[in-house]
C-alpha cells in the first residue's frame with residue numbers, strides 16, 4: 001500500500017502528464033509580426049501604407065481546425081496605437097483577444113508588443129484587420145484560412161489547389177488629405193494590387209506611374225482541366241463589389257465560414273467583411289489568359305475596375321488577355337444581388353444549431369475533444385485519490401463520478 005504522500009504525488013504527475021499530452025487541441029501556429037508605415041504604390045500611386053513585415057495584405061494565416069494561432073504583434077507605428085480584429089473567429093473562451101480596441105482590449109501602444117492567442121474552431125475563410133482609426137484602409141489586413149484536420153474531407157470534390165483573392169480599395173483617407181467623412185474608394189485592389197487613375201486632377205505629379213512593376217496586376221496561375229477552390233473576401237470601405245472571371249462560372253460552396261448548398265453564379269456580389277469560397281473549373285481555351293474583374297455596385301461610382309490576370313499555365317503570367325475585360329453588372333441591378341442572397345442556404349448535414357445553454361457554451365466549446373477527455377480523466381483521478389486517502393472505498397468514487405457526469 002502506497003503512502004498518502006506518494007499517492008498524491010503520483011496523482012499530481014498523472015494530471016501533469018495528461019495536461020501536457022493534450023494541452024492544445026491542435027498545432028500551434030506561431031506568427032511574429034511588426035506593423036510599420038512604409039511607402040508603397042499598390043495602385044501605382046505612391047503613398048504611406050501600413051504593412052505587416054513589409055507586406056500588405058499581411059501574411060495569410062494558415063491553420064487547421066482546433067489549432068491555436070499565436071500572433072506576437074509589435075506596434076512599430078511610432079505615433080499610433082494598434083489593435084487587430086480576427087474577423088469571423090468566435091473567440092469562445094478568449095474574448096479578450098477579439099481585437100476591438102476600446103471594447104475588448106486596450107490598444108497596443110507604439111513600441112509595445114502584444115501576444116494574441118486563440119483557437120480556430122471552425123474550418124473556413126476568415127479575415128483579420130486593424131480595428132483602430134482608418135488603419136484597415138491603410139493596408140493593415142489579411143486572410144485567415146482554416147483547413148479541416150487531416151483525414152476529414154470537404155463536402156465537395158475535385159479540389160486540386162487553393163488560391164485566394166482579397167479585394168480592398170484605396171481611399172481618400174490614404175491620400176494625405178484631410179479626411180472626408182465618406183472614404184470613397186478611389187481604386188480597387190485585388191490582393192493588394194490595383195490601378196489608380198493617374199490622370200485624376202490634383203494629384204501630386206511624379207507620385208503616380210501606371211507602368212510601375214510594383215502595381216502590375218495580381219496573377220492567379222491555374223492549370224487547365226482542374227477545379228480550383230478560390231477563397232474570396234472583401235474589406236473595401238463602403239463599397240459593395242461584383243467579382244467575376246471572364247468566361248468562367250463559379251460555384252459558391254462556402255459563405256462566412258459555413259458550407260452552403262452549391263449554386264452557380266457568373267458574378268459574385270460581395271460586401272465588406274464577407275468571405276466566400278467558390279469552385280472554378282479551368283475548362284476554357286488554354287492557350288490564353290483571362291481577366292478577373294471587380295467593380296463597385298450599388299453606388300453610381302466612377303471608381304476604376306480592379307483587374308487581375310487569371311493565368312492558364314504555361315502561358316506567360318504577364319501576358320494580357322486578348323479581350324477587353326468583361327463588363328460589370330450595372331450598379332443599380334438590385335435583382336441579381338437579391339437573387340444571390342436568396343440562393344444562400346445552409347448545407348444539409350453541416351448546420352450548426354445555436355447552443356442551448358450559454359453557460360455550457362462559454363465553458364467547453366473552445367476545447368478539442370481530446371482536451372475534454374483529458375480534463376475528465378483528471379477529475380476522475382483526483383476523486384479516486386481523494387477517496388482512497390479518505391479510505392471511503394470505490395462506491396463513493398462511483399457516486400461522485402456519476403454526479404460529475406450529470407453536472408456536465
Ligand SMILES: *[C@@H]1O[C@H](CO)[C@@H](O)[C@H](O)[C@H]1NC(C)=O
Nearest residue numbers: 206207208209210211212213
Ligand atoms: C514610370 O516607370 C517606368 C518604369 O519604372 C519608367 O521607365 C518611367 O520613366 C516612369 N515614368 C515617370 C513619368 O516617372
Ligand SMILES: *[C@@H]1O[C@H](CO)[C@@H](O)[C@H](O)[C@H]1NC(C)=O
Nearest residue numbers: 247248249250264265266284
Ligand atoms: C455559365 O452559366 C450560364 C447560365 O447557366 C451558361 O449559359 C453558360 O454556358 C455557362 N458558362 C460556362 C463557361 O460554363
Ligand SMILES: *[C@@H]1O[C@H](CO)[C@@H](O)[C@H](O)[C@H]1NC(C)=O
Nearest residue numbers: 299300301302303330331332
Ligand atoms: C451615374 O452617374 C453618371 C455620371 O457619373 C450620370 O451621367 C448618370 O446619369 C448616373 N446614373 C444614374 C442612374 O443616376
Ligand SMILES: [Cu+2]
Nearest residue numbers: 085087129273
Ligand atoms: Cu471585421
